[in-house]
Amino acid sequence: MADFGIAAPSVKVADGKSATATGKxxxxxxxxxxxxxxxxxxxxxxxxxAGEFVTFLGSSGSGKTTTxxxxxxxxxPDSGTITVGDRDVTRLAPQKRGLGFVFxxxxxxxxxxxxxxxxFPLILxxxxxxxxxxRVGETLEIAGLSGFGGRKPRELSGGQxxxxxxxxxxxxxxxxxxxxxxxxxxxxxxxxxxxVEIKTIQxxxxxxxxxxxxxxxxxxxxSDRIAVMRNGLIEQFDSPRELFERPRTPFVADFxxxxxxxPGRIExxxxxxxxxxxxxxGGLITARRHQLAANTPVKVAVQPGxxxxxxxxxxxxxxxxxxxxxxxxxxxAGVRIDGGDGPLVRLEVPAGRGPxxxxxxxxxxDPEDVNLFADEQAG
Amino acid sequence: xxxxxxxxxxxxxxxxxASRRTRVGIVYALPVVVYLLVLFVYPxxxxxxxxxxxADGSFTLHWYADALxxxxxxxxxxxxxxxxxxxxxxxxxxxxxxxxxxxxRPVWAGLAMLVVVVPHFVSALVRTYGWIIMLGDKGLVxxxxxxxxxxxxxxxxxxxxxxxxxxxxxxxxxxxxxxLYGVMRGVDRRLLAAAASMGAGRVTxxxxxxxxxxxxxxxxxxxxxxxxxxxxxITPALMGGPKQTMIATLINQQVTKENQWNxxxxxxxxxxxxxxxxxxxxxxxxxxxxxxxKRSAS
Ligand SMILES: Nc1ncnc2c1ncn2[C@@H]1O[C@H](COP(=O)(O)OP(=O)(O)OP(=O)(O)O)[C@@H](O)[C@H]1O
Ligand SMILES: [Mg+2]
Numbered sequence: 001m002a003d004f005g006i007a008a009p010s011v012k013v014a015d016g017k018s019a020t021a022t023g024k025x026x027x028x029x030x031x032x033x034x035x036x037x038x039x040x041x042x043x044x045x046x047x048x049x050a051g052e053f054v055t056f057l058g059s060s061g062s063g064k065t066t067t068x069x070x071x072x073x074x075x076x077p078d079s080g081t082i083t084v085g086d087r088d089v090t091r092l093a094p095q096k097r098g099l100g101f102v103f104x105x106x107x108x109x110x111x112x113x114x115x116x117x118x119x120f121p122l123i124l125x126x127x128x129x130x131x132x133x134x135r136v137g138e139t140l141e142i143a144g145l146s147g148f149g150g151r152k153p154r155e156l157s158g159g160q161x162x163x164x165x166x167x168x169x170x171x172x173x174x175x176x177x178x179x180x181x182x183x184x185x186x187x188x189x190x191x192x193x194x195x196v197e198i199k200t201i202q203x204x205x206x207x208x209x210x211x212x213x214x215x216x217x218x219x220x221x222x223s224d225r226i227a228v229m230r231n232g233l234i235e236q237f238d239s240p241r242e243l244f245e246r247p248r249t250p251f252v253a254d255f256x257x258x259x260x261x262x263p264g265r266i267e268x269x270x271x272x273x274x275x276x277x278x279x280x281x282g283g284l285i286t287a288r289r290h291q292l293a294a295n296t297p298v299k300v301a302v303q304p305g306x307x308x309x310x311x312x313x314x315x316x317x318x319x320x321x322x323x324x325x326x327x328x329x330x331x332x333a334g335v336r337i338d339g340g341d342g343p344l345v346r347l348e349v350p351a352g353r354g355p356x357x358x359x360x361x362x363x364x365x366d367p368e369d370v371n372l373f374a375d376e377q378a379g
Numbered sequence: 380x381x382x383x384x385x386x387x388x389x390x391x392x393x394x395x396x397a398s399r400r401t402r403v404g405i406v407y408a409l410p411v412v413v414y415l416l417v418l419f420v421y422p423x424x425x426x427x428x429x430x431x432x433x434a435d436g437s438f439t440l441h442w443y444a445d446a447l448x449x450x451x452x453x454x455x456x457x458x459x460x461x462x463x464x465x466x467x468x469x470x471x472x473x474x475x476x477x478x479x480x481x482x483x484r485p486v487w488a489g490l491a492m493l494v495v496v497v498p499h500f501v502s503a504l505v506r507t508y509g510w511i512i513m514l515g516d517k518g519l520v521x522x523x524x525x526x527x528x529x530x531x532x533x534x535x536x537x538x539x540x541x542x543x544x545x546x547x548x549x550x551x552x553x554x555x556x557x558x559l560y561g562v563m564r565g566v567d568r569r570l571l572a573a574a575a576s577m578g579a580g581r582v583t584x585x586x587x588x589x590x591x592x593x594x595x596x597x598x599x600x601x602x603x604x605x606x607x608x609x610x611x612x613i614t615p616a617l618m619g620g621p622k623q624t625m626i627a628t629l630i631n632q633q634v635t636k637e638n639q640w641n642x643x644x645x646x647x648x649x650x651x652x653x654x655x656x657x658x659x660x661x662x663x664x665x666x667x668x669x670x671x672x673k674r675s676a677s
Contacts, residue, residue, distance in 0.1 A: 074572050094575040101576035107569050111591045120587075121577035172577070 023208030024085040024175040025050045026071070031080035033066050040066040042232040043080070048225075050175075051206040053199070055219040057255070058229030064212040065104065067229075068178050071210065072101050084176060100174035102182045104212075106165040108153035114140070114164050115149035121172040139167045142197065159186045163194070170201060176208040183218070195222055216256055220244070228252050250299055250373045257303035260345050263375060266296045273367050276300055281317035281337050287370035297375040304332070304346040306369035309355050315362030319345065321355045330354075335361060423651070430644035442645035451629065455649070458626040461540065461615065462608035465547040469604045470597060472548065473555030480556070481563045492560065499553040507614045510546050511537060514618075538620040546614035551604035558603065562596025595665060602661045606654050626650055 026048040033041040041063040048054050056064040069075035071082055073094035081090045089097045108117050115136050122132045140146055143163040153161055162185060169177055182198075183191045199222050202209050213219055219226050220240045227237040228251070236248045247253035250261065267275040267284060274290045276298060277283075285300055292298060312318045322344060323334040331354030334344035345363060347355075355361050433439040445451060480491045498506060513519050514536035521533035536542055566589065574584045590597075612627040619625075626646055633643040 072576055074576075094572065095578045095580055098578070099576065101573070103569065103573060105569070107567070107573040109570060109574075109588060120574070120579075124578050124583065168577070 022175065022206040023051045026085075026176055026208060026210070027083045028067075028071065029081045029083075031067065031070055031082065032078045033063075033070060033075065034078055039232050041070070041077075044229075044232075044234050045080075046227060046234065046237050048208060048210065050208055053202055053209045053211065053222055053224045055211045055213060055223040055226045056229055057213060057216065057219040057226050059214055059255070062229040063232040064214075064229055065180055066232075068101075068180055068210065068212055072099055072178055073097050098174060098176075100169040100172070100177040102165050102169045102177065102179040104180040104182075104184060106153070106161045108161055108164055108168070110153055112152075113149065114145065114151050114153065114156070117153065117164055118167045118171050121168065125172060135171055136167075139171045142170075142201070143167050159190050162186060166194070166198070173205055173207065176210070177202075178210045178212075180212045181214070182211075183213075191218070198222070220256075226256075228255060230255075244303075245369070247301065247371060250301060253301040253303075253371060253373070257301075257305075258346075259301040259303045259371075260307070262300040262302075262342075262345070264298055264300050266290070266292050266294050266298055266372075268294055274372065276372065278317060280342055281319075281339055283315075283317040285316035285365070285370060286367040287372050288368060290372040292372065292374055299373045299375045301371045301373060302365050302369055304348040306365055307345070307347045307349075308364050309333070309347060309349055309353075309361040310364050312360045312362050315364035317345075318360065318362045321357050321359045321361060324355055324357045326351055326354070335363065426644045426647050429641055430648050432641060434641075442641045443649070445642055446645045446649055451646070454624050454626055454629050457623060458609060459653070461543055461547065461623065461625060462605050462611075464540075464544050465551055465608040466601045466605035468544060468548045469551040469555045470601045473552055473559050473600060474597070476552070477556050477559035477563055480560055492557075495556045496553050503550060503613050506550070507546055507617050510542075510549065510614075510618060514542060514545065537618060538623075540619070540623055543615045543619040543623045543625075546618040547608050547611055550611070550614055551607060554603055554607065555600040558600040559593070559596055562593050562600075566592045598661050598665060602657055606657055609654060609657075610650060 027046070028048075029045050031041055031044040032039075044063075044067055046054075056067060058064050066075060070077045070080075073089070073092060073096075077090070081088060083089065084097060084099070108114075109120065112120065118136045118139060119132050122135060127135070136149070137146070140149060143166060145160060145163055145167065148156065148160065148164075153164065156164065162182060166179075166182060169179070179198075183194055186194065195218060198209070201207070211219075211222060223240055225237060225239050226243055228235045228243065230251050236243060236252045238246075238248075243252060243256050247256065247259070250259075253259040254261070262278050262280065262285075264276040264278040264285070267277045269275075269289065270286075272289050273286045274288070274292075276285050276287055278285060278300065287300060290298075308315075317337050319335040319337040321333050322336050323332075325332045329351055330348050331351050333347045333349065333355050335347060335355075336344055347363065349355070430442050431438055431440070433441070447455070476495065480488050480495075483491060511518075515521070516533050518536075520536060524532035524534065536545065570592070571584050571588055574588050579587070610627050611625065612631065615623055615625040616628045616631075626649075630643045630646050630650075633639040633646075
């Protein structure tokens with residue numbers, strides 16, 4: 001399983017010439033799609049580099065599949081352009097775009113066996129029979145499906161079917177592979193395992209992958225960059241680290257980091273930092289430098305994992321631990337802030353030193369981990 | 380049919396009969412068994428007996444010998460040929476029609492299906508006369524062709540094999556369209572998109588994905604119209620000439636004009652055997668295809 005067996009990146013392509021199997025760059029400019037008045041994708045733009053692993057992350061209905069479908073050519077955009085390599089493919093038929101696609105619903109050909117399914121794209125490319133047999137066998141082995149070649153798709157479990165679908169897209173090594181929640185139906189263990197496998201194959205072959213998921217962890221583990229989508233808009237397109245540590249909108253901070261939001265007002269700027277007076281507790285919290293003017297209402301966003309418990313009255317606020325749940329190596333605590341009536345402040349601290357329910361604790365955070373957003377709702 | 384019935388009949392151990400479930404089961408099965416015995420097994424057996432009995436009541440095979448020689452044989456061959464032509468044509472037209480209907484919006488598709496199926500509720504006799512009016516020398520078709528000064532018009536469209544095949548094909552069309560439409564609707568269009576994403580062109584997608592998926596439906600639709608045509612009576616009798624006499628017409632003549640029941644029975648049995656052979660053939664072909672696939676895959 002660990003041996004991926006894909007050695008030399010020399011691959012026969014459609015015209016029979018030998019080419020290096022590296023990914024192509026892909027760019028999307030102002031892509032827009034409406035379904036009878038409903039905007040599914042709104043002016044999406046992004047530049048994806050060759051060999052990059054990009055993930056569309058967003059909740060259900062945010063336009064991930066629609067964007068992917070437009071890139072693949074199954075769905076015509078209202079406006080905008082799509083470029084693969086240096087070729088404008090916006091108006092090309094799907095089969096002329098040279099992309100691979102793994103569908104949310106496997107879509108294996110029911111009348112073909114597993115081997116025939118995986119061989120299909122190779123047959124289309126006129127690859128020699130021996131070569132087809134070799135590559136199909138090799139690819140099935142990578143996916144742990146060696147004994148299953150003669151079976152029909154309906155004789156496989158959902159997870160096995162999904163792996164066949166992956167094989168079918170990987171076997172011909174298209175320069176760009178689009179994957180729509182390919183691991184959505186699998187259990188956690190298989191997911192983790194296949195995440196690693198997809199990532200390894202992608203890196204070894206230098207493929208460009210656009211991957212769709214609504215699982216934050218999966219996105220963080222696999223991606224070079226993540227596009228966070230919401231209501232058809234790309235909220236932020238950045239590396240996992242940037243998204244996690246420097247979210248540009250409250251939505252991103254919430255979606256990726258499940259951040260705590262505390263209302264407050266800018267008190268003053270102090271060199272590299274900005275001080276914010278919290279509405280609830282009246283405490284002062286030090287945040288990263290922000291350009292907003294003094295007295296602007298803001299939302300302070302800090303992820304649970306970046307908050308620390310300290311002695312009462314030492315932090316920017318103090319409260320009583322209401323809940324403390326042990327989850328393996330961590331303790332998740334909910335703290336009721338003194339004088340606050342808002343939601344509990346959520347902390348994640350290493351188990352062992354964790355607070356217990358009923359304890360009074362102070363809360364602190366590193367200023368670098370404290371993000372500020374202008375609060376449009378507050379007056 | 381008879382074989383399965385007798386095979387089921389001897390209830391093995393007594394315990395089985397004693398169990399309440401079995402007794403209730405027998406009560407439920409009884410109406411069906413009686414129905415089949417009276418309306419299916421009895422007529423078939425009496426026809427079979429009739430076909431094997433000589434005028435004096437002794438056993439003979441000469442009704443079969445008669446049925447398979449001379450004029451009777453050529454009628455049989457004509458029947459097979461016309462049925463095959465009808466099957467092929469109704470498949471082709473049915474395929475095109477069903478294909479077109481699947482591309483319509485649901486509302487229009489429903490309407491189109493209605494248009495295809497409604498004529499079926501009209502008596503076959505009436506529809507056949509409709510065709511005769513349309514296809515005659517002074518009918519709509521020939522008048523139009525003459526008006527367009529098509530060379531050779533008016534054409535002989537009735538009282539020949541062409542006339543019969545036009546008639547029977549139109550009678551079979553609702554069945555094939557209904558069957559094929561159902562099968563085509565069941566094909567997941569996204570499978571075709573999946574093939575396209577891998578680089579397959581339209582022709583490849585059609586031949587390698589679409590056809591294999593609708594193939595079983597095509598086979599059963601073709602078989603259905605073949606079998607139905609084998610025993611078809613009204614349309615061939617009215618739209619064909621003497622050369623297009625089909626076996627059903629022959630049987631009718633023997634019974635009503637010549638009072639020759641034994642010969643008619645033999646021909647009836649032959650018709651039944653042909654139908655069964657057709658069914659068997661399709662079963663064989665499809666299972667052969669499946670096993671060949673299995674072998675090539677492993
Ligand atoms: N064929 C369609 N007709 C009408 N509306 C559609 C169609 N396809 C998608 N939509 C709408 O467009 C929006 C975006 O849908 P899309 O399938 O891209 O979401 P998604 O991000 O892939 O969601 P999920 O995570 O559930 O797969 C949704 O509001 C959806 O209802
Ligand atoms: Mg989707």
